[in-house]
Amino acid sequence: MTGSIARLKRHPAAPWAGAAIVALALLALPFALAAVGTAWVRITNLAILFVFLSLGLNIVVGFAGLLDLGYVAFYAVGAYVYALLASPHFGIHWPFWAILPLGAAVAALFGVLIGAPTLKLRGDYLAIVTLGFGEIVRIFLNNLSQPVNITNGPQGIARIDPFRLGGIDFSKSDNFLGLSFSGPIKYYYLLLAVLLAVIFINVRLQNSRIGRAWEAIREDEIAARAMGIDTTRVKLLAFSMGATFGGVAGGMFSAIQGFVSPESFVLVESIMVVSMVVLGGMGNVWGVILGAVLLSFVPEILRFTVEPAQKQLFGRMIIEPEVIRMLIFGFALVLVMTLRPGGLWPSTVRKRELAERRP
Amino acid sequence: MSLLEIRGLEVRYGGIRAVKGIDLEVGAGEMVCLIGANGAGKSSTLRAISGLVPTAPGAVRFDGGDFAGIPAFRRARAGLVMVPEGRGVFARLSVEENLAMGAYVRADAEVQPDRARVFEIFPRLAERSRQTAGTLSGGEQQMLAIGRALMSRPKLLALDEPSMGLAPIAAQKILQVIRDINRSGVTVLLVEQNARSALALAHRAYVMESGEITLSGEARALLADPRVREAYLGEAAG
Numbered sequence: 001m002t003g004s005i006a007r008l009k010r011h012p013a014a015p016w017a018g019a020a021i022v023a024l025a026l027l028a029l030p031f032a033l034a035a036v037g038t039a040w041v042r043i044t045n046l047a048i049l050f051v052f053l054s055l056g057l058n059i060v061v062g063f064a065g066l067l068d069l070g071y072v073a074f075y076a077v078g079a080y081v082y083a084l085l086a087s088p089h090f091g092i093h094w095p096f097w098a099i100l101p102l103g104a105a106v107a108a109l110f111g112v113l114i115g116a117p118t119l120k121l122r123g124d125y126l127a128i129v130t131l132g133f134g135e136i137v138r139i140f141l142n143n144l145s146q147p148v149n150i151t152n153g154p155q156g157i158a159r160i161d162p163f164r165l166g167g168i169d170f171s172k173s174d175n176f177l178g179l180s181f182s183g184p185i186k187y188y189y190l191l192l193a194v195l196l197a198v199i200f201i202n203v204r205l206q207n208s209r210i211g212r213a214w215e216a217i218r219e220d221e222i223a224a225r226a227m228g229i230d231t232t233r234v235k236l237l238a239f240s241m242g243a244t245f246g247g248v249a250g251g252m253f254s255a256i257q258g259f260v261s262p263e264s265f266v267l268v269e270s271i272m273v274v275s276m277v278v279l280g281g282m283g284n285v286w287g288v289i290l291g292a293v294l295l296s297f298v299p300e301i302l303r304f305t306v307e308p309a310q311k312q313l314f315g316r317m318i319i320e321p322e323v324i325r326m327l328i329f330g331f332a333l334v335l336v337m338t339l340r341p342g343g344l345w346p347s348t349v350r351k352r353e354l355a356e357r358r359p
Numbered sequence: 360m361s362l363l364e365i366r367g368l369e370v371r372y373g374g375i376r377a378v379k380g381i382d383l384e385v386g387a388g389e390m391v392c393l394i395g396a397n398g399a400g401k402s403s404t405l406r407a408i409s410g411l412v413p414t415a416p417g418a419v420r421f422d423g424g425d426f427a428g429i430p431a432f433r434r435a436r437a438g439l440v441m442v443p444e445g446r447g448v449f450a451r452l453s454v455e456e457n458l459a460m461g462a463y464v465r466a467d468a469e470v471q472p473d474r475a476r477v478f479e480i481f482p483r484l485a486e487r488s489r490q491t492a493g494t495l496s497g498g499e500q501q502m503l504a505i506g507r508a509l510m511s512r513p514k515l516l517a518l519d520e521p522s523m524g525l526a527p528i529a530a531q532k533i534l535q536v537i538r539d540i541n542r543s544g545v546t547v548l549l550v551e552q553n554a555r556s557a558l559a560l561a562h563r564a565y566v567m568e569s570g571e572i573t574l575s576g577e578a579r580a581l582l583a584d585p586r587v588r589e590a591y592l593g594e595a596a597g
Contacts, residue, residue: 209463216460219449222411223504226443228435228464228511349451352491 026192030185041184045256047296048191049249054276054292055202055285056245061274062283062347063211064238065218067127069270070114070134074243076141076265077110078103078250080151083260086161089152096163100251107247108240110137115239119232122221134270141262156261163190163255170255187256194252198245202285205241214238215349279336281343283350290345298332299325362387362515362546363408363439364420370403370412377403379570385515385548390541392549392557392578394591395567401550402444404567405519408548409441410434422514436464438514442521446504450493454484457492457503461510470510477506480536498529505536515546522553534560554591558582566591 008014033040057071081103085094114133118126145153162171162183170190171183205211213234216224225231254260272295280291306321336343342350363385370378378400385391395401406412408419410431419426421439435441449457458477462470478485481502487495492503501521508516518537522530530553538560541547551557558564558578566574566587574581581587588594 212460212463215452215456216449216463219451220447222431222443223447223449224460225411225431226409226435226441226447226508227460228432230430230432232430352451352453 030188031179034182034185038182038184041182041188043297043300045184045187045191047293048188048195049253049256050273050276050296051195051289051292052198052245052249052252053273054280054288055198056242056249057273058202058242058277058283058285058288059205059214059245060238060242061277062288063206063214063218064235065214066235066238067123067274068130068239068242069127069267069274070130070132070137071242071246071273072265072267072270073114073134073137074107074110074246075250075253075269076137076262077107077243078247079254079260079264080141080157080250081106081247082251082254083157083160084150086255087157088159089157093161096161096251096255097165100248103251104244104247107243107250111240111243112236115236119235131267131270134265134267138262138265141265151262154262156259156263158259160254160258160260162258163187171258184256187252191252194248198248199285199289206285210234210237275333279333279343281345281347281350283347284343284345287343287345287347291343294344295329299329302328361385362389362422363548365404365408366417366420368404368407368414368418370400370407370414372403377570378407381565381567381570381572383565383572385546387514387546388541388544389563390538390547390549390561392551392561392564393567394551394554394557394564396591397552398569399567400570401567402519405441405517405548405550409439409517435511438512439517440508440511440513440515441517442504442508442519444519444523446497446500448492448495448500448503448507451491453489453491454495454503455488457507458484458510461507464511473510473512477509480509480539481506496529498525498533501525501529501533502536505533505540509540509545513545515548516540517548517550519550520552521549522551522556531556554587555582558587 030041030044033044053071053075056074057068060066060068060071082096082099084090085092085099085102086096087093114130118129121129141151142154144151151157162169164170168174168186170186173183174181174186213224213229216227216229217231217234221231253264276291276295277288278291279295280289281287302325303321306319306324307317310317310319340346361384363383365381365383367380367382368378369376369380381404383391383393383404393401393404403412407414408426410426410429410433414427416427417425421434421437424437426434429437449460452460458474462473478488483499484502484506487499492500495503505516505518505521521533521537525533534551534553534556537547537549549557549561558581561578563576564578564581565572566581574584574587
């Protein structure tokens with residue numbers, strides 16, 4: 001039995017068959033989830049957005065080694081660019097394919113804006129400045145409602161246009177091939193397509209010339225300069241590319257939710273994304289994806305299990321699910337970092353380093 | 360004509376003048392060493408040459424061009440490659456990856472033969488090509504730093520205390536290899552505290568003392584100079 005499995009694994013078509021199975025599973029996933037509840041499709045969509053964010057932050061933190069604690073600012077920028085240009089707030093209704101690249105570009109500009117003054121900072125110091133930057137952006141969004149109302153302050157912007165492509169409206173249900181495609185399911189397929197592109201770009205980046213330059217500045221900046229690497233340009237590129245992914249994710253978030261407010265872009269969100277990157281495996285694209293998916297789903301699963309479990313055990317609710325969720329979440333983080341310091345799926349570089357440090 | 364020409368170079372950190380207007384020249388093909396005690400300003404001089412601290416116009420000229428305001432990475436691309444103090448290898452990358460990084464700015468097809476040549480100079484690196492640089496011994500890391508610098512095909516190789524922290528035999532070996540590299544056509548500027556070995560191998564030498572050049576000339580002549588013998592070679596005068 002095991003022998004035949006091993007033989008199957010060696011078959012030249014095995015990787016393709018594996019990929020086909022994964023692809024089919026991903027295509028069937030939303031219908032399976034919708035059978036449980038549409039909420040789960042929405043949660044999955046948010047999880048994919050967090051994968052975008054984590055992969056974007058991984059460029060800055062994992063590849064280039066620059067600790068950014070204000071990453072959510074770029075998410076916010078992307079979200080608000082979309083919200084402002086596709087809602088009744090200003091009465092502007094541009095199509096999404098025009099706004100998304102614009103949002104990405106504006107986010108990239110913000111990336112350079114935070115990167116340029118912090119070029120000489122590293123580690124803790126950079127973390128403090130970026131943390132401040134993230135808060136500044138949020139506070140601006142909160143207060144740019146007067147004297148001229150730009151962001152509508154804490155009330156946020158509502159009734160944001162969904163994606164529309166040809167005759168397809170992503171907020172409404174459609175019947176196709178006898179299947180009912182609800183709004184979240186359509187968004188799921190769109191997100192899946194974008195996800196493929198994002199993963200492809202990230203894998204290519206890691207093995208590219210610029211990826212090697214990031215690796216060099218992460219290891220030793222002075223030596224990198226002695227190798228002829230333009231460290232200034234390479235760092236700004238890391239910040240702006242990372243921000244681009246944040247901007248795209250933000251724009252899609254706006255369209256999917258139909259509503260944005262500064263409350264969605266608090267510091268905890270930045271910390272969440274950093275946790276996803278670190279827990280999954282800093283510097284490894286696949287590890288980071290794993291981290292983002294896990295940290296997006298586990299809290300939701302807990303939310304749906306903690307309450308019934310308590311009712312069954314004690315007859316009533318003793319601890320709020322929200323409280324126990326954070327408790328378990330924190331405990332899991334500590335556990336993973338103690339047992340697997342390189343993350344769940346470490347990058348080869350980290351793995352090597354940790355293995356060799358052991359006596 | 361000199362490959363590297365330094366005129367009235369000053370380096371200041373805040374109000375302190377670490378280098379007080381020195382002149383120094385390195386001709387193409389030469390091996391020149393700069394010796395002196397701790398804090399004499401040798402490393403500051405090298406930092407100024409490689410672009411890590413700013414310099415005045417005309418103070419540093421390389422290959423006929425003024426280097427004032429040229430950032431460090433452009434100087435490296437122009438062929439002035441420094442091997443930083445404390446070696447500065449990419450500790451978490453393998454030996455091979457470190458060498459590849461050395462060829463970062465090159466696009467030609469001769470990277471492979473160059474790597475073979477580095478492995479020829481340092482057979483130890485070939486044996487450990489897949490090992491992480493951080494796990495190499497001090498001497499091996501120094502070899503790697505030099506090998507990596509060679510991968511960029513420097514016109515001038517500037518080394519900051521390559522023998523520092525090495526056992527005497529390893530230090531001797533590294534300096535010998537630097538001499539061999541110079542013989543193969545690479546101009547070398549060597550900053551060293553190990554004055555005896557450096558003077559024995561270099562063509563010419565400069566002696567630095569509290570930010571100024573106090574002696575200069577043929578290395579062999581300096582090796583015999585009583586002032587040098589007393590101050591740097593630990594021998595009684597006379």
